[in-house]
Amino acid sequence: MELPQMPELMGLSLLLGLLALMATAAVARGWLRAEEEICSRSAGQKANGFPLDKSLKSKKQKQQQRIRKEKPQQHNFTHRLLAAALKSHSGDISCMDFSSNGKYLATCADDRTIRIWSTKDFLQREHRSMRANVELDHATLVRFSPDCRAFIVWLASGDTLRVFKMTKREDGGYTFTATPEDFPKKHKAPVINIGIADTGKFIMTASNDTTILIWNLKGQVLSTINTNQMNNIHAAISPCSRFVASCGFTPDVKVWEVCFGKKGDFQEVVRAFELKGHSAAVHFFAFSNDSRRMASVSKDGTWKLWDTDVEYKKQQDPYLLRTGRFEEASTMPCRLALSPDAQVLALASGSSIHLYNTRRGEKEECFEQVHGECITDLSFDITGRLLASCGDRAVRLFHNTPGHRAVVEEMQGLLKRASNESTRQRLQQQLTQAQEALKSLGALKK
Ligand SMILES: *[C@@H]1O[C@H](CO)[C@@H](O)[C@H](O)[C@H]1NC(C)=O
Ligand SMILES: *[C@@H]1O[C@H](CO)[C@@H](O)[C@H](O)[C@H]1NC(C)=O
Ligand SMILES: *[C@@H]1O[C@H](CO)[C@@H](O)[C@H](O)[C@H]1NC(C)=O
Numbered sequence: 001m002e003l004p005q006m007p008e009l010m011g012l013s014l015l016l017g018l019l020a021l022m023a024t025a026a027v028a029r030g031w032l033r034a035e036e037e038i039c040s041r042s043a044g045q046k047a048n049g050f051p052l053d054k055s056l057k058s059k060k061q062k063q064q065q066r067i068r069k070e071k072p073q074q075h076n077f078t079h080r081l082l083a084a085a086l087k088s089h090s091g092d093i094s095c096m097d098f099s100s101n102g103k104y105l106a107t108c109a110d111d112r113t114i115r116i117w118s119t120k121d122f123l124q125r126e127h128r129s130m131r132a133n134v135e136l137d138h139a140t141l142v143r144f145s146p147d148c149r150a151f152i153v154w155l156a157s158g159d160t161l162r163v164f165k166m167t168k169r170e171d172g173g174y175t176f177t178a179t180p181e182d183f184p185k186k187h188k189a190p191v192i193n194i195g196i197a198d199t200g201k202f203i204m205t206a207s208n209d210t211t212i213l214i215w216n217l218k219g220q221v222l223s224t225i226n227t228n229q230m231n232n233i234h235a236a237i238s239p240c241s242r243f244v245a246s247c248g249f250t251p252d253v254k255v256w257e258v259c260f261g262k263k264g265d266f267q268e269v270v271r272a273f274e275l276k277g278h279s280a281a282v283h284f285f286a287f288s289n290d291s292r293r294m295a296s297v298s299k300d301g302t303w304k305l306w307d308t309d310v311e312y313k314k315q316q317d318p319y320l321l322r323t324g325r326f327e328e329a330s331t332m333p334c335r336l337a338l339s340p341d342a343q344v345l346a347l348a349s350g351s352s353i354h355l356y357n358t359r360r361g362e363k364e365e366c367f368e369q370v371h372g373e374c375i376t377d378l379s380f381d382i383t384g385r386l387l388a389s390c391g392d393r394a395v396r397l398f399h400n401t402p403g404h405r406a407v408v409e410e411m412q413g414l415l416k417r418a419s420n421e422s423t424r425q426r427l428q429q430q431l432t433q434a435q436e437a438l439k440s441l442g443a444l445k446k
């Protein structure tokens with residue numbers, strides 16, 4: 001009786017098997033497509049948290065979701081020097097970072113995503129970005145690793161540092177994968193900045209009490225710095241990776257050297273030098289890309305440019321090169337960015353940006369109400385041609401006309417002294433390039 005049914009049964013199981021295979025293939029294809037948009041970290045992998053923590057966290061997240069739904073429409077802003085607006089985030093952007101190879105801009109927002117933008121597209125109509133999700137949390141700070149194959153983020157609810165690896169896929173896109181372990185929780189106050197040394201030797205995290213931690217890349221604390229300045233407002237690693245600096249309630253900027261042995265082994269953190277000259281709390285500071293210049297802005301209503309190319313071990317102090325007025329700084333917090341060549345200083349207060357040339361200390365451009373909220377980050381790209389700002393759901397990119405004008409002025413000066421034809425030609429070429437850039441922006445005369 002059973003025998004005749006056998007072929008039928010076999011047919012059925014074969015069919016079922018085929019269906020299952022097709023389903024698997026479909027899922028796999030879906031995955032590949034979805035990966036462009038996701039980072040893979042399952043909730044099960046998350047670092048252990050107490051149940052109490054979890055309920056608090058979800059409450060916080062629900063509140064954040066509600067706030068997000070009530071968000072007003074996108075802020076409108078136009079200006080002749082606006083090069084582009086990057087709009088894909090559905091939450092407010094808190095931090096940006098350009099990769100050291102100049103190819104990418106990373107942004108993080110309270111929409112639980114990090115976006116990686118291709119800088120090549122900035123002047124095109126479409127701005128592509130890849131998305132990495134931050135499971136059950138969001139990132140407040142983001143920094144690329146020096147090799148541009150990973151980035152680190154600070155987690156808002158997790159209060160800790162997470163590392164994401166970027167793996168290039170065959171189709172040219174990237175897969176973002178969080179490493180299994182977050183860094184241990186060590187800070188007792190909210191973290192205000194993080195950084196990775198360009199040498200890849202250490203990570204810095206700074207909280208708004210007086211603590212700066214120096215970590216190795218495995219998440220072990222190498223050193224704890226007490227800044228002794230009542231509170232930290234900003235802290236950063238110098239582009240040369242030698243120094244860590246901080247500012248806060250006291251009127252100085254303090255600079256330390258992070259010392260490594262010949263074999264790359266960590267040795268110690270020592271006091272290096274200070275920027276002394278402001279008469280009130282320092283809101284912010286920045287380095288030029290060769291670490292030989294620094295700029296600072298203070299509640300005393302001034303900004304200052306410093307020559308920090310000194311031998312502090314021989315008791316040399318940084319030289320003050322220039323002081324400029326910036327009244328807004330006396331009444332509200334502000335941030336600054338220094339162009340890579342230190343020729344242009346960008347100051348942001350509230351939702352406005354002011355550009356100064358550092359040679360004469362004159363204000364050249366002013367952009368008002370650039371964002372719907374206060375500006376949260378400000379940065380020149382690595383060429384110094386563009387300035388990026390964020391504060392609401394968009395990144396806005398500006399042409400750095402004062403930077404082009406500084407090149408024109410510098411080349412004209414050098415041309416007068418050029419001793420031979422080949423030098424003359426090279427300078428002339430750079431001069432023409434800068435003049436053409438200004439001409440195309442309708443900004444040649446000023
Ligand atoms: C921005 O402009 C669009 C179209 O012109 C308008 O619909 C929208 O209400 C504006 N948004 C704000 C916040 O003003
Ligand atoms: C640190 O930041 C938190 C949250 O913004 C704030 O409540 C606290 O007063 C700050 N602490 C200091 C020392 O500024
Ligand atoms: C700094 O930036 C300039 C361009 O403004 C570039 O020519 C130079 O190579 C950069 N220097 C370093 C050390 O990155």
Ligand SMILES: *[C@@H]1O[C@H](CO)[C@@H](O)[C@H](O)[C@H]1NC(C)=O
Pocket residue numbers: 418419420422423
């Ligand atoms: C031209 O002058 C520059 C310095 O101004 C020098 O470095 C360069 O070697 C000179 N080139 C020739 C071909 O003489």
